[in-house]
Amino acid sequence: MGHNAITVSIERTVDPARLSEATVWIQAGINLANKYPGFLGSGWVRSGSSETSWHMLYRFADAQTLDAWENSPERRWWLGTGSEFAQETRTERRTGIEGWFDTPIDATEAIQPVIVPPRWKQATSIWLGFFPLNLAFTLIATYFIPGWNEWDVWLRVLVSTLVLTPIMAYWGLPTVTRWLRPWLQRPPRVR
Incomplete structure (x- = not known):
C-alpha cells in the first residue's frame, strides 16, 4: 500500500426488489475500477441477505489516481445505470493517520467491516x-x-x-x- 493511499467507503440503499440486478451492478463497477491505474482493491458487504443498506469500499494509491477514476466517463456511465435502484446515502474518505489504522483490503476475498480503533x-x-x-x-x-x-x-x-x-x-x-x-x-x- 502506498503512503498516500485513499480508502473510500460508500453506503448505498438498494431497492429490495432488484437485489440480483444490484449485485451484478456492484461487480461491474469493481471490474471497471480495476482497470484504472492506482486501483488497490475493493469489496462490498451487506449485514444480512434481506438488508437494503450495502457498504462498498475501494482503495486507490493516491488522490490523482482516485480522481481519475471518480471523474471518468466509465464511472459516470456506471453510476447512471444503477441510479434507478441504488441510492448513495453516505461517502467517507480515509487518508493520513486514519488510513494507517484501516485493515488493508484484498480484492480477492470478501471484506470484513473495518474496525477503526478508539x-x-x-x-x-x-x-x-x-x-x-x-x-x-x-x-x-x-x-x-x-x-x-x-x-x-x-x-x-x-x-x-x-x-x-x-x-x-x-x-x-x-x-x-x-x-x-x-x-x-x-x-x-x-x-
Whole structure:
C-alpha cells in the first residue's frame, strides 16, 4: 500500500426488489475500477441477505489516481445505470493517520467491516512510534550537532519536526501499526 493511499467507503440503499440486478451492478463497477491505474482493491458487504443498506469500499494509491477514476466517463456511465435502484446515502474518505489504522483490503476475498480503533489506541500507537524516534534524535543531535543545546527552542523544535515527521509518516507509524494490528483491530467488548 502506498503512503498516500485513499480508502473510500460508500453506503448505498438498494431497492429490495432488484437485489440480483444490484449485485451484478456492484461487480461491474469493481471490474471497471480495476482497470484504472492506482486501483488497490475493493469489496462490498451487506449485514444480512434481506438488508437494503450495502457498504462498498475501494482503495486507490493516491488522490490523482482516485480522481481519475471518480471523474471518468466509465464511472459516470456506471453510476447512471444503477441510479434507478441504488441510492448513495453516505461517502467517507480515509487518508493520513486514519488510513494507517484501516485493515488493508484484498480484492480477492470478501471484506470484513473495518474496525477503526478508539482514539486512545491510536494515540498510544503514535506515542509508541514517536517517543523512541524523538529520544534517539535528541540524543544524536545533542552529541553530534555542535551547539545544539544553545539553539533557540523554536529552531530545535522546527528542525526536529522537519526531520522526524517524514520518518514517522513513512516508517515509524506504519511499522508500529503493523506490529500492533491485532490489538488495534480487536473488536470492542460488548458489556
